[in-house]
Amino acid sequence: MRQRNKITIPTKGLFLVLITICFMLLALSYVTGFSGGAVQTVANYIFVPMQKGLNFIGTGISESTEDAKTKEELIAENESLTAQVEELTTQLTNMQLQQEELERLEELHDLATNYGQYETVGAHVIAKGTSNWFNTFTIDKGTNDGVEVDMNIISGSGLVGIVTEVGPSYAVVRSVIDDNSSVSAMILKTSDNCIVSGDLELMTNSNMIELTDLEDSDNEVEVGTAVVTSNISSRFLPGILIGYVSELDEDANNLTKSGTITPVVDFKHLQEVLVILELKETGSTDDGD
Amino acid sequence: MMEIKPLLKRIGAYILAMVVYFLLHTSVFPNFQLGGIAPNVMIILVSVIGFLRGGNTALLIGMGSGILLDMFSGTYFGMYAFIYLVIGFINSGFHQMFFGDDMKLPLFLIASSDFIYGLLIYGCIYFMRARYDFGFYVWNVMIPEIVYTVLVSLVLYFPIYYLEQWLNKSDKRSERKLV
Secondary structure, eight states, X not given: OOOTTSOOOOHHHHHHHHHHHHHHHHXXXXXXXXXXXXXXXXXXXXXXXXXXXXXXXXXXXXXXXXXXXXXXXXXXXXXXXXXXXXXXXXXXXHHHHHHHHHHHHHHHHTOOOOGGGSOEEEEEEEEEOSSXXXXXXXXXXXXXXXXXXXXXXXXXXXXEEEEEEEOSSOEEEEETTSTTOEEEEEETTTOOEEEEEOOHHHHHHHSOEEEEEEOOTTOOOOTTOEEXXXXXXXXXXXXXXXXXXXXXXXXXXXXXXXXXXXXXXXXXXXXXXEEEOOOOOOSSOOOOO | OOOHHHHHHHHHHHHHHHHHHHHIXXXXXXXXXXXXXXXXXXXXXXXXXXXXXXXXXXXXXXXXXXXXXXHTTOSOTTHHHHHHHHHHHHHHXXXXXXOTTOSHHHHHHHHHHHHHHHXXXXXXXXXXXXXXXXXXXXXXXXXXXXXXXXXXXXXXXXXXXXXXXXXXXXXXXXXXXXX
């Protein structure tokens, strides 16, 4: 209770002012997509280098407990790996020949839309989400590397998520297993459309994501069928593998089906991802997903 | 007149604390998840400064930490600012009740803060999205997070506590010099 002569702002008054600012920020970000502006750029240069370093150390520690192998084990492993390399080299040469043939045939058929042909840039995951409630993470590539909001993120095996926020050298990705994520998808085999959406409850219980609104009148979709991003999606490029159907039931309306999908990506151990440097061109600005 | 130097020192120390705890929150502890759950390190900072220091500092630290998280979260910008501001405000109400050497009240306040945080996120976002299985979220997200956060706070409480003591001491020292 000393120094009462200071100019003091009442805490409750300041609380009300700050609450108002918070709501204004929320409204602003809702209307304009504002996400920090100049502060974001400053934060970028302060935090991203440190996060990179820390994450490197962190993963190092959590991995080093696992890879404490003895010398003998390493030698044995080395031998078997050398043998495998030889075997794989032979296979690779064969594959290359087949690939060339395939490319020639694809050219003939004008079928060159495989996602292997998108221009991509590799990125490291430098920070995992800010909360247990959301499945978002930060990668170390941003506008300086040509990354933009709504670009798709894949990892070796399939779709990981979409960029929702971008700074000069970082980007925030919302993964497809996030509770708020929803992707317009289709069944690879039959091209039937459906919606794939994340669900925290389902993810926690059984590591799966939800599939809804599938119209499958011919009953052709079975457990194990591949589900890919659809070509009518407004933000996702077509044909990226999301996962495989693991359960499917008819809805109460007898028209559509819903079930679950096992995603192909291992979201728990995500370290490197690829950013597809290409935005879906839709011609309209609606967000149909 | 207000002395500028101790004030700057205090602001600098708080910013440094926020940076360190933010990095722990986003880049260190997520590598040591238990059952898919990471501790909420930022809430320890906001809560502890809230009841140690109280007043406007608590609000500003809360809102600052929230904005920091908002920038790296990709959800609604301002959501964390709002939640952590509320947490800071609630904890500042316990400022008068706190007498240094007892660990029970800090742990209780950190646990309650984390629970309120969970309730706010559930109420503002999950409930609105028609996720009505409240019990599931309590048992599988909120409670594990609280337990882990309280465990971590057994260690992370002390840096803030000693920082606060050091700042108070150097405040008094500079007062004496003026007199």
